[in-house]
Amino acid sequence: MPRQITAFSNPLVKQVRLLRDKRHRREQGRFLAEGLRILTEAREAGRLPEHLFFAADSAAHPLVTALVAATEAAGGEAIETSADILSKLSGKDNPGSVVGVYREFALPLDALDRAAAPIWLVAERLRDPGNLGTILRTGDAVGAGGLILVDDCVDPFSVEAVRASMGALFTMPVARAAWDDFRAWLRSGPGQLVGLSLDTEHDYQAPRYQAPTFLLTGNEAQGMPDHIAAECDLLVKIPMLGKADSLNAAVATAVMAYEVLNQGRRAET
Amino acid sequence: MPRQITAFSNPLVKQVRLLRDKRHRREQGRFLAEGLRILTEAREAGRLPEHLFFAADSAAHPLVTALVAATEAAGGEAIETSADILSKLSGKDNPGSVVGVYREFALPLDALDRAAAPIWLVAERLRDPGNLGTILRTGDAVGAGGLILVDDCVDPFSVEAVRASMGALFTMPVARAAWDDFRAWLRSGPGQLVGLSLDTEHDYQAPRYQAPTFLLTGNEAQGMPDHIAAECDLLVKIPMLGKADSLNAAVATAVMAYEVLNQGRRAET
Numbered sequence: 131m132p133r134q135i136t137a138f139s140n141p142l143v144k145q146v147r148l149l150r151d152k153r154h155r156r157e158q159g160r161f162l163a164e165g166l167r168i169l170t171e172a173r174e175a176g177r178l179p180e181h182l183f184f185a186a187d188s189a190a191h192p193l194v195t196a197l198v199a200a201t202e203a204a205g206g207e208a209i210e211t212s213a214d215i216l217s218k219l220s221g222k223d224n225p226g227s228v229v230g231v232y233r234e235f236a237l238p239l240d241a242l243d244r245a246a247a248p249i250w251l252v253a254e255r256l257r258d259p260g261n262l263g264t265i266l267r268t269g270d271a272v273g274a275g276g277l278i279l280v281d282d283c284v285d286p287f288s289v290e291a292v293r294a295s296m297g298a299l300f301t302m303p304v305a306r307a308a309w310d311d312f313r314a315w316l317r318s319g320p321g322q323l324v325g326l327s328l329d330t331e332h333d334y335q336a337p338r339y340q341a342p343t344f345l346l347t348g349n350e351a352q353g354m355p356d357h358i359a360a361e362c363d364l365l366v367k368i369p370m371l372g373k374a375d376s377l378n379a380a381v382a383t384a385v386m387a388y389e390v391l392n393q394g395r396r397a398e399t
Numbered sequence: 400m401p402r403q404i405t406a407f408s409n410p411l412v413k414q415v416r417l418l419r420d421k422r423h424r425r426e427q428g429r430f431l432a433e434g435l436r437i438l439t440e441a442r443e444a445g446r447l448p449e450h451l452f453f454a455a456d457s458a459a460h461p462l463v464t465a466l467v468a469a470t471e472a473a474g475g476e477a478i479e480t481s482a483d484i485l486s487k488l489s490g491k492d493n494p495g496s497v498v499g500v501y502r503e504f505a506l507p508l509d510a511l512d513r514a515a516a517p518i519w520l521v522a523e524r525l526r527d528p529g530n531l532g533t534i535l536r537t538g539d540a541v542g543a544g545g546l547i548l549v550d551d552c553v554d555p556f557s558v559e560a561v562r563a564s565m566g567a568l569f570t571m572p573v574a575r576a577a578w579d580d581f582r583a584w585l586r587s588g589p590g591q592l593v594g595l596s597l598d599t600e601h602d603y604q605a606p607r608y609q610a611p612t613f614l615l616t617g618n619e620a621q622g623m624p625d626h627i628a629a630e631c632d633l634l635v636k637i638p639m640l641g642k643a644d645s646l647n648a649a650v651a652t653a654v655m656a657y658e659v660l661n662q663g664r665r666a667e668t
Contacts, residue, residue: 171642260529268650270641294647301642335661369660372539373440373570377653378563381537384650385657391638392604 132198132208135183138218142209146181146219146231152285159234161287162219163299165226166193171297172230173197178204179230183211183219188227197228221289234287237305239278239315247275248341249390250321251383252312254280254358255349262286263294264380265347269302272387275342276303280312280358313361316344325354325362326382328375334366339390347383401467401477404452407487411478415450415488415500421554428503430556431488432568434495435462440566441499442466447473448499452480452488457496466497490558503556506574508547508584516544517610518659519590520652521581523549523627524618531555532563533649534616538571541656544611545572549581549627582630585613594623594631595651597644603635608659616652 135143148154149162160180163169169179170193182201188194189210198208219229244250251269256262262284269277279286283306286292292299307315316323322339325346346362348354359365368377368385377385404412417423418431429449432438438448439462451470457463458479467477488498513519520538525531531553538546548555552575555561561568576584585592591608594615615631617623628634637646637654646654 175642264647264650267643267647270643271637271639271646273640296643296645296647298641298643335664368540368657369664370540371542371660372567373444374536374539374565374567376565377540378533378536378565378649380647381533381650381653384646384654388637388654388657391640395604395638 132210134210135215136212138215142181143215143219146183146229149231150221150289152288155234155285155287160231161234161292162229162289163232163292164220164222164229164289165293166191166228168292168297169197169228169230172232172300173200175300177232177300178206179232180206181231182206182208183216183229184208185213185216185227186210191227194227236286237276237303239305239307239311242276242278242303242305244275244319244321244342247273248343248394249274249387250276250278250342250344251387252278252280252344252346253283254309254346254354256283256347256379257350258379259284259288259290260294261350261378261380263291263296263299265383266295266298266302266304268380268384268387270298272391274302274387276305278312279304279306280309309358322363323361324364324366325359326386327359327365327367328353329359330365330367332364332366334368334386334389337364337366339393341394343390345383345386345390347379350379401479403479404484405481407484411450412484412488415452418500419490419558421557424503424554424556429500430503430561431498431558432501432561433489433491433498433558434562435460435497437561437566438466438497438499441501441569442469444569446501446569447475448501449475450500451475451477452485452498453477454482454485454496455479460496463496505555506572508574508576508580511545511547511572511574513544513588513590513611516542517612517663518543518656519545519547519611519613520656521547521549521613521615522552523578523615523623525552525616525648526619527648528553528557528559529563530619530647530649532560532565532568534652535564535567535571535573537649537653537656539567541660543571543656545574547581548573548575549578578627591632592630593633593635594628595655596628596634596636597622598628599634599636601633601635603637603655603658606633606635608662610663612659614652614655614659616648619648
């Protein structure tokens with residue numbers, strides 16, 4: 131039987147609110163996700179919250195019922211609360227009917243099985259949480275093996291990244307590594323490192339990519355530094371016909387990832 | 400000689416701040432853009448602000464000097480101010496060195512020349528300003544003729560949309576129209592209306608698209624309504640290999656737009 135929390139001053143509410151801040155996520159090793167669609171995606175991937183907050187007036191919704199039952203069966207706590215408190219927890223005016231508190235779960239590189247997928251996504255010093263979440267969502271769509279975050283990227287467990295991922299944070303393996311460690315791991319097995327760059331004449335549709343392809347996207351403003359570009363097996367660019375000199379990082383990653391996927395689809399037929 | 404404003408209580412500062420709100424943009428017919436890169440892009444496209452706020456310590460930067468000179472030559476006013484006031488105007492902690500106030504300039508459909516480009520982007524009830532700006536940025540990159548916003552889309556002149564467009568708002572024609580008006584205009588000349596849909600078996604790489612191709616992207620959560628899907632000459636879907644059932648709307652638009660562009664590139668060779 132879920133307990134009820136109706137007071138903003140409740141200590142758990144205060145503690146959970148702090149998870150919108152990176153420092154507190156790090157200290158608590160936990161993060162927030164919100165919305166029935168994302169939490170259901172998480173449940174189907176076997177990820178259940180330690181605390182599940184749900185709106186009293188949504189308790190009868192079958193997906194809420196399923197989340198409450200699964201959370202309690204896994205030893206977590208379901209908490210009935212008000213729309214105001216859900217809004218306070220998520221920082222959104224319109225938070226949806228559920229907010230969950232999850233344990234963080236980023237993987238070490240050695241836990242990744244590069245043979246498991248033909249495409250892997252790699253981001254280097256990515257700054258925007260929306261871009262990170264969108265790249266995860268795209269990674270899921272193209273059947274990528276996972277996302278590897280190199281050097282100082284934005285936190286994949288930020289509320290904005292989780293939201294933009296639309297649940298893919300729970301289904302896509304995410305690893306974090308310093309560049310030197312990533313390079314060592316990459317070169318310990320097969321894999322083609324393909325960097326998206328503005329400083330090359332190689333059109334992204336010209337090469338035949340070799341699985342596993344590791345697609346590297348650099349920092350939004352600066353791209354990747356020279357020593358990382360030098361390590362790439364290929365540097366390719368997406369044609370730009372207009373006035374601007376670059377695409378949004380998540381868009382460029384997606385255009386590139388679909389090229390690799392489409393080459394694989396043609397090879398199959 | 401630029402005047403100086405250093406007080407938050409200055410009436411112009413107060414009036415400009417209001418432009419972060421849609422209602423006030425509508426009333427004043429003006430909007431805000433910020434950052435040297437975006438304002439320079441605007442200047443190169445012949446768009447100059449009515450008011451240009453710049454940080455005192457950036458006055459010697461050649462791009463700032465050029466903006467000040469061009470603004471004053473066009474009859475606008477350049478105003479030297481503090482970083483604090485720039486931050487207040489833009490709502491960002493780190494606003495960059497310039498903020499401009501521009502007149503809104505959306506076009507009527509009849510002002511669009513469909514023969515001018517092989518690709519046109521159409522968005523229907525798009526809700527997210529970041530998606531709208533990102534779609535503009537992609538449109539610039541693929542050489543699209545413009546973006547047509549159908550029915551109740553998010554405001555393209557919102558601070559977030561302008562920011563995400565990275566200047567493409569100033570270089571890409573933008574028109575707004577009700578669906579019936581868009582349909583009437585579309586059918587008054589050549590053009591293939593291609594809708595991105597989750598409810599079709601037609602792979603997006605199967606058709607040979609015919610210029611001008613009008614790529615229609617529906618609402619982020621709901622896609623397009625049935626009566627609009629029924630009007631499309633083609634409905635196509637992008638393959639989704641993972642758990643999620645859809646891509647981010649700006650990503651899907653870009654993957655699709657590059658397919659049309661790439662078909663055109665192959666046809667040329």
